[in-house]
Amino acid sequence: MDTQPLYQRLADYYRRAIQSGALAPAQRMPSVRTMVRTHHVSLTTALQVCRRLEDDGLVEARPRSGYFVRPPAGPRLAPVPDPDIRRPIDVANYVGIHDRVANFITRSESQDCKTNFALAAAPPSSYPHAALRQAMTRALRMNSAVLAGRAPAHGHPQFRTVLARRALDCGISANADDLLVTHGCIEALNLALRAVARPGDTIAVESPTYFGLLQIIESLGLRALEIPTSPQRGISIEALELALRTQPGIRAVVVVPNLQNPLGCIMSDEDKQRLLQLCTSQQIALIEDDTYGALGDDGPSLAIKHWDRKGDVIYCASLHKTLAPAMRLGWTMGGRWHERMAMFKFAQSRPNEPLAQIAVAEYMSTKAYDRHLARLRQQLRQQRAHVAEAVARHFPAGTRLAPPAGGMLLWLELPEGTPGMTVFERALEAGIRVAPGAMFSNSSRYDHFLRLSCTEPAVPETEAAIRALGEIVAACAP
Amino acid sequence: MDTQPLYQRLADYYRRAIQSGALAPAQRMPSVRTMVRTHHVSLTTALQVCRRLEDDGLVEARPRSGYFVRPPAGPRLAPVPDPDIRRPIDVANYVGIHDRVANFITRSESQDCKTNFALAAAPPSSYPHAALRQAMTRALRMNSAVLAGRAPAHGHPQFRTVLARRALDCGISANADDLLVTHGCIEALNLALRAVARPGDTIAVESPTYFGLLQIIESLGLRALEIPTSPQRGISIEALELALRTQPGIRAVVVVPNLQNPLGCIMSDEDKQRLLQLCTSQQIALIEDDTYGALGDDGPSLAIKHWDRKGDVIYCASLHKTLAPAMRLGWTMGGRWHERMAMFKFAQSRPNEPLAQIAVAEYMSTKAYDRHLARLRQQLRQQRAHVAEAVARHFPAGTRLAPPAGGMLLWLELPEGTPGMTVFERALEAGIRVAPGAMFSNSSRYDHFLRLSCTEPAVPETEAAIRALGEIVAACAP
Numbered sequence: 006m007d008t009q010p011l012y013q014r015l016a017d018y019y020r021r022a023i024q025s026g027a028l029a030p031a032q033r034m035p036s037v038r039t040m041v042r043t044h045h046v047s048l049t050t051a052l053q054v055c056r057r058l059e060d061d062g063l064v065e066a067r068p069r070s071g072y073f074v075r076p077p078a079g080p081r082l083a084p085v086p087d088p089d090i091r092r093p094i095d096v097a098n099y100v101g102i103h104d105r106v107a108n109f110i111t112r113s114e115s116q117d118c119k120t121n122f123a124l125a126a127a128p129p130s131s132y133p134h135a136a137l138r139q140a141m142t143r144a145l146r147m148n149s150a151v152l153a154g155r156a157p158a159h160g161h162p163q164f165r166t167v168l169a170r171r172a173l174d175c176g177i178s179a180n181a182d183d184l185l186v187t188h189g190c191i192e193a194l195n196l197a198l199r200a201v202a203r204p205g206d207t208i209a210v211e212s213p214t215y216f217g218l219l220q221i222i223e224s225l226g227l228r229a230l231e232i233p234t235s236p237q238r239g240i241s242i243e244a245l246e247l248a249l250r251t252q253p254g255i256r257a258v259v260v261v262p263n264l265q266n267p268l269g270c271i272m273s274d275e276d277k278q279r280l281l282q283l284c285t286s287q288q289i290a291l292i293e294d295d296t297y298g299a300l301g302d303d304g305p306s307l308a309i310k311h312w313d314r315k316g317d318v319i320y321c322a323s324l325h326k327t328l329a330p331a332m333r334l335g336w337t338m339g340g341r342w343h344e345r346m347a348m349f350k351f352a353q354s355r356p357n358e359p360l361a362q363i364a365v366a367e368y369m370s371t372k373a374y375d376r377h378l379a380r381l382r383q384q385l386r387q388q389r390a391h392v393a394e395a396v397a398r399h400f401p402a403g404t405r406l407a408p409p410a411g412g413m414l415l416w417l418e419l420p421e422g423t424p425g426m427t428v429f430e431r432a433l434e435a436g437i438r439v440a441p442g443a444m445f446s447n448s449s450r451y452d453h454f455l456r457l458s459c460t461e462p463a464v465p466e467t468e469a470a471i472r473a474l475g476e477i478v479a480a481c482a483p
Numbered sequence: 484m485d486t487q488p489l490y491q492r493l494a495d496y497y498r499r500a501i502q503s504g505a506l507a508p509a510q511r512m513p514s515v516r517t518m519v520r521t522h523h524v525s526l527t528t529a530l531q532v533c534r535r536l537e538d539d540g541l542v543e544a545r546p547r548s549g550y551f552v553r554p555p556a557g558p559r560l561a562p563v564p565d566p567d568i569r570r571p572i573d574v575a576n577y578v579g580i581h582d583r584v585a586n587f588i589t590r591s592e593s594q595d596c597k598t599n600f601a602l603a604a605a606p607p608s609s610y611p612h613a614a615l616r617q618a619m620t621r622a623l624r625m626n627s628a629v630l631a632g633r634a635p636a637h638g639h640p641q642f643r644t645v646l647a648r649r650a651l652d653c654g655i656s657a658n659a660d661d662l663l664v665t666h667g668c669i670e671a672l673n674l675a676l677r678a679v680a681r682p683g684d685t686i687a688v689e690s691p692t693y694f695g696l697l698q699i700i701e702s703l704g705l706r707a708l709e710i711p712t713s714p715q716r717g718i719s720i721e722a723l724e725l726a727l728r729t730q731p732g733i734r735a736v737v738v739v740p741n742l743q744n745p746l747g748c749i750m751s752d753e754d755k756q757r758l759l760q761l762c763t764s765q766q767i768a769l770i771e772d773d774t775y776g777a778l779g780d781d782g783p784s785l786a787i788k789h790w791d792r793k794g795d796v797i798y799c800a801s802l803h804k805t806l807a808p809a810m811r812l813g814w815t816m817g818g819r820w821h822e823r824m825a826m827f828k829f830a831q832s833r834p835n836e837p838l839a840q841i842a843v844a845e846y847m848s849t850k851a852y853d854r855h856l857a858r859l860r861q862q863l864r865q866q867r868a869h870v871a872e873a874v875a876r877h878f879p880a881g882t883r884l885a886p887p888a889g890g891m892l893l894w895l896e897l898p899e900g901t902p903g904m905t906v907f908e909r910a911l912e913a914g915i916r917v918a919p920g921a922m923f924s925n926s927s928r929y930d931h932f933l934r935l936s937c938t939e940p941a942v943p944e945t946e947a948a949i950r951a952l953g954e955i956v957a958a959c960a961p
Contacts, residue, residue: 103826129628137630138623141838145616150607152615152807188666188832195831203704204682217830224830226681329630333836348581352695352702353673354666354832358811360619361836 012053013303015044016061019054023063023074034064034072060383062390082397082406085418088212088233090244102219102229106444109429113438120470122392122457123438125266125413126330131384131460133368133377137329140364148363156356159347160186160336164362167369168336175263175298176311177320179338185347186336186357190296190323193337194259195221196349197319200342201290202227202256209248209258209289211240213416213445213454215266218259218294229447230255236407236416239265239272242279249287257290263306264297267416267445267456269409271301277309285317290342295322299378301411302386316340324365326413327378332361384462385413391463392471399475401482415457422483423453431477437470490531491781493522494539497532501541501552512542512550538861540868560875560884563896566690566711568722580697580707584922587907591916598948600870600935601916603744603891604808609862609938611846611855615807618842626841634834637825638664638814642840645847646814653741653776654789655798657816663825664814664835668774668801671815672737673699674827675797678820679768680705680734687726687736687767689718691894691923691932693744696737696772707925708733714885714894717743717750720757727765735768741784742775745894745923745934747887749779755787763795768820773800777856779889780864794818802843804891805856810839862940863891869941870949877953879960893935900961901931909955915948 040051165181204226212231262272284291310320323335339346403420429441442454518529643659682704690709740750762769788798801813817824881898907919920932
């Protein structure tokens with residue numbers, strides 16, 4: 006069954022035509038009216054097709070003339086290749102990832118930067134902060150004792166109800182009581198790991214993975230075992246299976262199946278189910294971090310939790326990336342560990358303050374939230390295309406890209422042997438912040454990688470910063 | 484040097500006169516004008532004296548007639564005696580305190596209650612929630628991106644500055660950079676314990692102690708060692724010294740030196756210094772919980788941190804009891820573990836949301852905060868006197884009280900052998916919530932104790948509830 010929206014199928018149709026050369030560079034695209042006539046679609050759909058092709062950098066609008074196929078963007082970036090899953094698995098080492106990450110952050114913030122490609126959150130202008138402020142002010146007016154009363158156990162009922170309803174978008178059928186509100190996804194992941202493992206145990210993670218996860222694992226006295234992960238398909242289930250057979254003491258696997266950080270890939274539905282079956286059969290917990298899921302170019306994808314019948318999946322998510330970075334609202338559905346997680350939450354920080362929950366619940370129960378998400382997705386897609394193109398133009402040959410399926414991140418492989426740390430340092434001196442690959446692994450495997458966040462609007466300064474960065478990379482490359 | 488305020492010295496003078504019988508029951512007190520003339524004090528001071536004596540239940544105002552010495556309040560409660568510090572120290576057992584406490588809470592909340600003597604937070608009417616709501620609304624208006632921006636590392640500078648200034652009230656001279664903002668005192672205690680100990684280590688605590696602390700210790704895989712604690716003078720430093728000599732693996736001691744929960748006592752300055760010296764010489768951390776400190780009848784007392792020169796004290800505090808129960812704002816000064824605590828905070832929940840911090844900083848930088856605290860202290864003193872008197876009238880002979888030096892809690896010893904759990908259950912059936920002594924220890928030492936929170940205004944219903952509770956206790960007593 007073809008579940009893609011109509012506009013997207015049509016956009017793919019034209020994409021193929023452009024890539025095959027049927028529509029040549031600088032050629033004028035069929036007009037919107039022509040599309041309507043030819044494909045029997047609405048004007049709205051035809052406009053969506055054009056905008057999509059524009060976001061992907063395939064066509065450009067010229068005022069009063071319509072859309073034109075763009076000239077090829079200089080040298081195209083080759084994709085980052087898949088890892089060799091037969092490689093020996095990195096032994097779970099305690100290597101002080103926290104210090105390493107903390108040093109990067111301290112170093113990063115020691116210098117004023119014109120351009121920030123390191124921060125994985127869009128600027129305030131990308132979020133509906135005026136509407137949220139209004140909702141907050143209303144919540145204060147309507148709930149006179151909200152600051153002096155008690156914080157409801159497990160989170161505010163109104164907020165949990167909205168979250169449960171919104172979870173349907175990624176295929177999760179839950180009710181408010183199944184949810185526990187937390188201080189961000191970070192606290193949810195902490196509770197999940199504390200619930201399933203004890204100090205000294207091993208946790209399987211994707212490689213590369215989000216540095217925050219490595220920090221949590223280290224801070225809890227656990228060991229991270231890095232499983233090879235494909236930039237296209239996500240974690241290698243074969244490699245995980247092998248690890249479970251050969252390494253003792255693995256209690257859980259943590260994955261970001263939708264828009265992996267830093268890779269940006271989405272696992273296929275089939276792989277999601279295979280991974281779940283493996284975890285169920287091996288009786289380890291599957292911890293699913295879905296923080297970025299709603300930012301997929303084609304909307305949210307199914308969560309692994311969708312297929313979970315036995316409570317083997319701990320689902321964790323938050324609103325930092327999608328709605329309000331500074332409100333620190335997250336939540337979890339802990340499956341068979343839920344009670345234990347609630348116990349740890351109570352002992353660790355007590356229930357969350359109610360005010361923010363009430364305000365956000367109000368906002369999220371309206372269509373305005375959907376409109377905001379659609380806008381944010383489109384904006385990020387455009388910005389990503391802009392940065393990726395600039396990288397293709399200005400980085401040295403041999404630079405490769407893991408093309409993401411949405412979100413705000415680009416994962417770049419620099420020519421083999423380029424010292425990412427030196428690039429990081431020199432970029433900083435030039436007023437440009439990037440996240441070096443070394444932050445995303447306990448191994449040295451990604452020392453010649455960079456993660457670029459495409460969170461700022463596409464302006465000429467961005468292109469200039471990428472050009473400067475490209476020159477630094479070229480100078481550092483062996 | 485006598486540092487007591489004038490009105491208090493004068494109140495003590497009249498208290499002694501009443502207790503000695505020089506001023507007999509039902510006798511008229513010297514008028515306010517007489518006091519002014521006799522003692523050369525201002526009218527304000529004289530009025531403060533009368534109000535203080537009234538709060539303490541020693542005199543009562545009769546409209547248009549002045550103040551009269553109250554008749555003795557029935558049988559007086561004897562004080563809870565000091566523990567035998569030569570008793571064998573309770574071995575640190577993992578006995579599932581979390582389940583026990585969780586059961587109490589679930590049982591407590593399973594039934595609608597008319598009277599709540601279990602909750603250690605005053606009702607919303609006792610807190611300046613209108614002013615806080617206004618501050619919050621203003622903060623929203625003045626900081627347009629406060630919800631969508633970034634949360635400042637370690638806490639909002641404005642809030643940390645005000646807290647540092649307010650810390651002077653308990654003798655701590657710190658600057659904003661020495662403070663880390665947390666999700667309540669609970670998170671601060673978690674971070675402190677994680678910073679100083681590893682699973683399996685032992686933490687010395689007061690006995691009885693706050694059940695939340697026992698839960699944290701258990702949830703972190705640590706062991707609690709309960710040190711005998713005097714209802715008048717606080718933790719026995721001799722007993723702690725003995726424990727440090729004889730028990731291996733003690734990493735820290737956690738104390739509530741000002742208004743201990745549940746005892747309500749304040750350690751003397753001398754004992755505070757002796758305790759610090761002991762910890763310094765034995766190289767264990769001294770974790771100081773000062774959540775209740777500002778609610779002392781005579782204002783805040785000195786924190787142990789006041790004498791800390793080497794960073795051996797981790798100071799933890801919050802605003803739940805004093806300002807806004809549902810805002811969950813706490814903070815810590817971690818001494819030589821500060822960096823490590825900040826690392827755990829970052830890995831555990833990231834920096835706190837800025838909005839609440841900005842609003843509270845504004846409120847706390849005005850005199851309104853001082854006025855609120857003075858009001859709250861007076862109100863709690865009155866309410867405590869009211870409940871204590873009712874207990875003296877209605878509880879069976881042999882009931883004893885640890886008379887607190889402030890705050891909202893009364894710690895009662897029922898006649899030896901009275902099963903506190905049965906009292907708890909029967910009270911619940913009668914619509915009355917109490918906190919049974921078993922919640923405050925891993926041992927069975929306090930099974931015949933109750934903690935009563937005096938957070939509700941003194942109304943006839945309170946007296947009726949205490950009478951009903953007294954009948955239940957009498958029926959359960961052996």
